[in-house]
Amino acid sequence: MSVFSERLRAKRKQAKLTQEQVAERLGITRAAYTMYETDKTQPTLETAAKIAEILETSLDYLTGRYN
Structure with missing residues (x-):
């Protein structure tokens, strides 16, 4: 899985x-x-x-540019 898909799922669940x-x-x-x-x-x-x-986050976070 990519950083994007992992973070996307995690942030959705967090929300x-x-x-x-x-x-x-x-x-x-x-x-x-x-998908x-x-x-x-x-x-x-x-x-x-x-x-x-x-999801009240940034694209930088979702794409793994920062933690």
């Missing part, structure tokens, strides 16, 4: 959100969101920025 809830806020299917967490695909920069906003 006490389900995959379905995050997907709904992004306007995508749960299956599409799950980000399982490292099957990467979101666009725009989507990644929305994810960071939803």
